[in-house]
Amino acid sequence: MEKEPVNVPGTETVSRNFIEMAIDQDIKEGKTSQVCTRFPPEPNGYLHIGHAKSILLNYGLAQEYGGKFFLRFDDTNPTKEKTEYVESIVKDVEWLGAAYEGEVRFASNYFDQMYEAAVKLIKKGKAFVCDLTAEQIREYRGTLKEPGKNSPWRDRSVEENLRLFEEMKDGKYADGEKTLRAKIDMSSPNINMRDPVIYRVARMTHHNTGDKWCIYPMYDFAHPIEDAIEGISHSICTLEFEDHRPLYDWVVKELEYENPPRQIEFAKLYLTNVVTGKRYIKKLVEQGIVDGWDDPRLVTIAALRRRGYTPEAIRRFMELVGVSKGNSSVDYAMLDYCAREDLKLKKSRMMAVLHPLKLIIDNYPEGQVEYLDVPNNLENEELGSRKVPFGRELYIEQEDFMENPPKKYFRLFPGNEVRLMSAYFVTCTDIVKDEEGNVTEVHCTYDPETKSGSGFTGRKVKGTIHWVYAPTAVSAAVRLYENLVDESKGVYNEDGSVNINPNSLTVIEDAKLEPDLGKAESGDSFQFVRNGFFCVDSKDSQPGAPVFNRIVPLKSSFKLK
Ligand code: ATP
Numbered sequence: 001m002e003k004e005p006v007n008v009p010g011t012e013t014v015s016r017n018f019i020e021m022a023i024d025q026d027i028k029e030g031k032t033s034q035v036c037t038r039f040p041p042e043p044n045g046y047l048h049i050g051h052a053k054s055i056l057l058n059y060g061l062a063q064e065y066g067g068k069f070f071l072r073f074d075d076t077n078p079t080k081e082k083t084e085y086v087e088s089i090v091k092d093v094e095w096l097g098a099a100y101e102g103e104v105r106f107a108s109n110y111f112d113q114m115y116e117a118a119v120k121l122i123k124k125g126k127a128f129v130c131d132l133t134a135e136q137i138r139e140y141r142g143t144l145k146e147p148g149k150n151s152p153w154r155d156r157s158v159e160e161n162l163r164l165f166e167e168m169k170d171g172k173y174a175d176g177e178k179t180l181r182a183k184i185d186m187s188s189p190n191i192n193m194r195d196p197v198i199y200r201v202a203r204m205t206h207h208n209t210g211d212k213w214c215i216y217p218m219y220d221f222a223h224p225i226e227d228a229i230e231g232i233s234h235s236i237c238t239l240e241f242e243d244h245r246p247l248y249d250w251v252v253k254e255l256e257y258e259n260p261p262r263q264i265e266f267a268k269l270y271l272t273n274v275v276t277g278k279r280y281i282k283k284l285v286e287q288g289i290v291d292g293w294d295d296p297r298l299v300t301i302a303a304l305r306r307r308g309y310t311p312e313a314i315r316r317f318m319e320l321v322g323v324s325k326g327n328s329s330v331d332y333a334m335l336d337y338c339a340r341e342d343l344k345l346k347k348s349r350m351m352a353v354l355h356p357l358k359l360i361i362d363n364y365p366e367g368q369v370e371y372l373d374v375p376n377n378l379e380n381e382e383l384g385s386r387k388v389p390f391g392r393e394l395y396i397e398q399e400d401f402m403e404n405p406p407k408k409y410f411r412l413f414p415g416n417e418v419r420l421m422s423a424y425f426v427t428c429t430d431i432v433k434d435e436e437g438n439v440t441e442v443h444c445t446y447d448p449e450t451k452s453g454s455g456f457t458g459r460k461v462k463g464t465i466h467w468v469y470a471p472t473a474v475s476a477a478v479r480l481y482e483n484l485v486d487e488s489k490g491v492y493n494e495d496g497s498v499n500i501n502p503n504s505l506t507v508i509e510d511a512k513l514e515p516d517l518g519k520a521e522s523g524d525s526f527q528f529v530r531n532g533f534f535c536v537d538s539k540d541s542q543p544g545a546p547v548f549n550r551i552v553p554l555k556s557s558f559k560l561k
């Protein structure tokens with residue numbers, strides 16, 4: 001197995017990955033004059049984090065070698081393909097910053113050339129029209145232990161094959177009645193080489209070519225042709241295609257392309273505690289278990305964007321993950337780590353109280369409002385400061401007050417003094433409870449001498465808590481997330497359904513936010529003091545009534561080694 005690259009955070013990659021080494025070699029040997037890569041999605045669903053890896057890998061290689069990167073839809077299989085998916089994929093690739101060369105390309109634009117390529121193979125005696133049914137083809141194929149048997153139609157003349165293939169195209173045969181097969185070797189140890197089907201009859205309307213064709217090329221035949229037509233130098237794909245590479249090479253060789261593309265495989269990216277794989281995500285969407293393809297608990301690119309992850313964070317994550325030849329799962333916490341690191345210096349640190357408790361400063365003049373200067377980011381002065389209203393009635397977090405605190409609790413409790421962030425010291429003097437004994441109000445007195453920024457040094461307090469001025473507080477829904485599945489409890493139930501983590505979504509209906517957050521627009525993100533990074537939901541927010549999604553909490557167990 002190839003060595004994995006060693007990525008040291010904050011430095012350049014210190015060793016080249018196996019793909020780079022292969023490309024270096026091809027350039028050295030004169031096999032490659034210009035590096036050209038592509039991302040070839042099938043438009044049958046939304047892209048997910050795994051695709052982001054492929055996109056950034058292909059785009060990154062093109063950048064690194066001063067080459068080109070294309071976006072090409074692999075739309076040779078019309079049944080599952082939809083225009084909605086095409087549009088979402090283009091948007092996601094652009095959002096990730098992978099600038100593709102020229103127009104978006106479609107494999108279906110090459111159907112004419114693929115047909116010609118098939119004719120060429122027939123003329124070379126390298127393809128034949130076969131009348132076996134799908135089931136018979138399977139029987140004749142043999143097994144891993146047993147060689148296959150030649151089709152009785154294998155020795156048709158070139159003329160007959162040409163005529164029959166044309167008739168297939170002209171709609172003379174029913175779906176499945178005939179196929180075109182490559183003539184390779186029925187006793188090959190590689191089953192993919194046992195006279196694979198390269199064209200089938202199928203009356204299906206295609207999203208791009210409509211009803212023009214009733215025969216469609218198979219993926220293994222179409223893909224190398226698409227690559228060769230576009231001048232792709234390195235066709236990077238995932239490991240499941242390794243066994244198909246001999247067929248890829250066969251197609252390219254028999255069609256005599258001048259600069260044959262080279263296929264190189266790498267391991268798919270998997271993440272812990274989430275659902276990757278379009279098929280599985282699609283099921284969750286169709287069953288209404290999640291709120292569409294962009295439900296923030298998913299790892300589709302649309303979901304990551306809606307949740308508030310940045311392209312920079314995703315790029316950094318991919319750098320840390322590296323490229324490998326062995327399948328493994330990456331800890332989801334690493335993605336969170338990258339998001340946090342990226343947002344830390346970029347976002348303003350705002351005050352938002354998720355579980356509000358009233359705090360009343362009895363000696364603060366009723367009706368008086370002060371506008372306090374609050375720095376936006378203590379680690380990045382460039383973000384400046386803002387004015388935040390302060391007065392007699394505030395909200396604080398319920399967890400910042402305890403009537404009977406344990407030792408080492410430095411927040412508010414009867415008799416204790418704390419700092420209200422960017423404001424004054426307050427001392428708890430009294431509490432009010434409801435009939436059930438819950439604390440509903442905390443009463444305090446404040447010391448005007450202790451105003452933040454005034455240079456007061458008279459005494460120190462151990463706790464600082466955040467707050468929001470009640471009369472101008474903005475009420476908002478805030479959503480907290482955990483991973484969609486908890487792998488330690490099993491990903492699937494007995495009936496095959498996904499075992500959804502019941503805590504994957506918690507909605508706080510009435511959080512209290514400082515007034516500036518009421519003006520936030522869709523997609524804006526912030527740090528909420530102590531509670532994490534949050535992004536305005538793009539689907540459910542109304543003007544003046546934002547809904548916030550938590551991107552990541554501030555702390556995690558993940559440590560970069
Ligand atoms: P899925 O299994 O999720 O449906 P797919 O491989 O069928 O994915 P395609 O649209 O065919 O999806 O893939 C486009 C490209 O993305 C291919 O080159 C594929 O190898 C790559 N790709 C898909 N999943 C991953 C992944 N988890 N990690 C890295 N690359 C991936």
Ligand code: MG
Pocket residue numbers: 042
């Ligand atoms: Mg696929």
